[in-house]
Amino acid sequence: MDPFDIIGNLHNIKPVYQPIISAIKHNVIGYEVLGRVYDGNEWISLGPFFHDSDVPEEFKVDVDQHLLHIALSEMLESDKQGLLFINRNAQQMMVNDGEDLLQTLISYEQKGFSLDRIVLEVTEHDFDEDFEMLSHLLLYYKTYGIQIAVDHVGAKSSNIDRIRQIEPHILKIDTRIIRNYNADGFQDVMYSLSMLARRIGAALLFENIEDDFQLQFAWKHGGRYYQGFFLAKPDFALTNDDALLVNVGEKVDAYIQREKGLIEQRLTYILSWQNKLKGLLPQWDGPRKVDAFIELVTGQFDQESFRIYVCNSDGQQVSSNFRKRADTWEVEHDKKGSNWAFRPYFLENMVQMRTWSRGILSDIYSDIETREMIRTFSFPLTDQHFLFIDIRYAFIYDNECLLI
Incomplete structure (x- = not known):
């Protein structure tokens, strides 16, 4: 339609309302x-009217x-809350230094509509405008x-x-981000x-x-909040919880049960790997024979791992790298002496393993050498020596519980 x-x-213009649903109570907030x-x-x-750059801003404000x-x-x-x-x-x-909006809101505050119920949405690309003026105005509104x-x-x-400077109350994320990026x-x-x-x-x-x-x-x-056609479409009426298209509580309960199942499966793997290594510990004969010990470990982790090595408590590698290529474990002697203490959480994990006498499975991260997403299972051999088993991506991918 013509802007005029x-x-x-x-x-001929009316508002429609799209509900926002809480992750806490699963209701319209x-x-x-x-x-x-x-x-x-x-x-x-x-939408086309508001997004048309040729339409005067004063028209849009009106x-x-x-x-x-x-x-x-x-x-x-x-008497609708929320x-x-x-x-x-x-x-x-x-336009008018934002006073039109503020005075309207203040007039309704005097009628009983608290201003802390107003959420003012601005888009991230608005920050490309005169940010100093915009930030001052937003901070003024926050007062x-x-x-x-x-x-x-x-x-x-x-x-x-x-965004950090403004410190907004809410960050809105478009779920289409899932389609716009690779996994x-x-x-x-x-x-x-x-x-x-x-x-x-x-x-x-x-x-x-x-x-x-x-x-x-x-x-x-x-x-914390959800919005979209899957849950509720915009309506001229201020819809209630019973008008939602899906039962969010039931959906979330299913997600919880599924997630708990995956966590239990992952813990089963960790306990299994830990028990394997505990069974090998009697054959640990100190750092002088560390490579011979890792040869035993490769037999227990042939399906899961592609790289295994041992470091001391200062992060220095005391073994060779045992690197699996195709179906063969190769020994890389030149890796001995490398120090990995610069890696985030490395020293913290050392102390945790020594304190609790148990292994740790890392988060998923990108391996610098292979560029693949991997995880590392670390295990304390003694108070001073720690085994690192890098889990290959193919194994992680085949076991969904390791992907989370």
Whole structure:
């Protein structure tokens, strides 16, 4: 529709509400306000209007203000509790220094709508605008209790520092990230975003959830809030929990049971490997005969491992590398004397193994030499010597419990 037809016929514009679901109670905890316009035949999305760079920002502000008035009024009239998520871009907020939005919210606060129920969404690419002005405005809004959410987080890793500076309450992650990255790629992205959220005390909200796999992905990666057509579609009504398309509680319970089963399977592997090595310990004859001992270990881990070696408590390798190529274990004498204490968690794991007298299975990481994703099982031979067994990716891939 022509922008002038839209701005000149505000009576044909209404908000729709897409529910936000909590991972804690599995209920609706708020709604995102979206716009619809009646074109004479049907209600259509206002998305193209808001994303059109040729439409004056003042037009967009007027339409957003109209939608906000209706949404706040309907929330108050229905005595509906929960959060209200509203979208604004940087240019809109800069109009009149953001006072239009703030004064509207204050007027409804006086009617009983607390400002800490407002979640103001800005997109990450808004940070490419005049960031100093935008950050000051957002921090100013926060002093009134307004919550800030950053949408499309992860689109530009260069904005991480700016996100940290603003310290938003919520980071919104588009689950389409699963399709846009390869398996290793999105795991890395999610790890970075999860760490960022923990550092700044932000909750993760996963949006555009369209199937069961994406809901499980959101749950598994620490999502506190969920949103998407799989759960509930936008509606003119402020829907209740019983209007959700799936029973989130039942879904999460299934994820929990599955995850617990995988964890138990992984622990079974760890205990099995530990028992194998305990059975070999009587044949440990000190570092002078360490290579002969590793030869025994290769026979016990021929299917799982591709590299085995021994280090002392300072991280120095006291054995050769036993490296499996094709079906043959080769001895790499030149690796003796290498020091691996620079690796993250290396020394901490040493102390833990010595303290608890048990093995440790690492997280999945990329091996520098092979470039494959592997895990390492470490085991204390004595208080001063530790065995490292690198588990090959093919074995990990064939055993799902080792992938998590």
